[in-house]
Amino acid sequence: MLTIIEGLLTESEVGQMLQNLRDGAWADGSQTAGTRSIAVKQNQQMPVTSPLARELGNLILARLGRCPQFVSASLAEKIFPPVFNLYQNGGHYGCHVDSALMRVPDADVTIRSDLSATLFLSSPDSYEGGELVIETEYGAQEVKLDAGDMVLYPSNSLHQVMPVTKGKRVCAITWIQSAVADSSARAMLYDMDQSIQALSAGKSKTDPDVERLIHVYHNLLRRWATV
Numbered sequence: 184m185l186t187i188i189e190g191l192l193t194e195s196e197v198g199q200m201l202q203n204l205r206d207g208a209w210a211d212g213s214q215t216a217g218t219r220s221i222a223v224k225q226n227q228q229m230p231v232t233s234p235l236a237r238e239l240g241n242l243i244l245a246r247l248g249r250c251p252q253f254v255s256a257s258l259a260e261k262i263f264p265p266v267f268n269l270y271q272n273g274g275h276y277g278c279h280v281d282s283a284l285m286r287v288p289d290a291d292v293t294i295r296s297d298l299s300a301t302l303f304l305s306s307p308d309s310y311e312g313g314e315l316v317i318e319t320e321y322g323a324q325e326v327k328l329d330a331g332d333m334v335l336y337p338s339n340s341l342h343q344v345m346p347v348t349k350g351k352r353v354c355a356i357t358w359i360q361s362a363v364a365d366s367s368a369r370a371m372l373y374d375m376d377q378s379i380q381a382l383s384a385g386k387s388k389t390d391p392d393v394e395r396l397i398h399v400y401h402n403l404l405r406r407w408a409t410v
């Protein structure tokens with residue numbers, strides 16, 4: 184399941200972030216690729232431990248924590264510090280799968296990647312190419328979103344970033360360990376929560392039918408979550 188979160192950051196926040204990143208010290212992205220993916224990764228990356236990446240990454244993490252759609256879709260338990268990438272001059276990232284276990288730099292924490300996320304920062308009309316192509320059970324899906332929008336997709340999907348043939352594509356990516364590792368269980372909980380939100384709109388806070396659905400939701404979550 185792909186989940187699109189629109190407007191995670193406002194236009195002015197994105198503009199400020201891009202301006203800060205423009206002056207940052209980008210490094211060759213292949214330094215952080217796994218041994219398999221190093222051959223297919225051609226981009227630049229802001230070092231994860233740089234103060235700039237930390238500061239901007241924390242802003243994204245704070246926003247994610249307050250985004251009901253993200254919380255509901257991810258049931259996030261741990262989130263990797265966001266990584267900022269730059270693709271230009273034909274830069275691309277060929278077909279690969281993200282590592283299952285990721286050690287957080289400078290911290291004694293390892294994250295199991297259940298979900299991968301890409302937050303688009305460059306306006307889609309400012310660059311050519313650069314589509315994120317994700318293999319799903321229904322075939323390959325191309326994703327190229329407005330600046331400030333995020334896509335969430337299962338980390339076990341094969342995916343690639345197509346060559347950026349004109350302009351610059353800046354994005355932030357991160358990985359999420361979910362309290363519910365089973366993606367089909369997580370998808371059912373998300374659907375149920377979305378329906379509960381829709382059904383409860385305009386109803387009394389003590390509506391018994393909505394209450395019963397919330398009760399079932401939490402009991403399923405209790406059954407499936409590991410924390």
Ligand code: NI
Pocket residue numbers: 279280281342
């Ligand atoms: Ni990837």
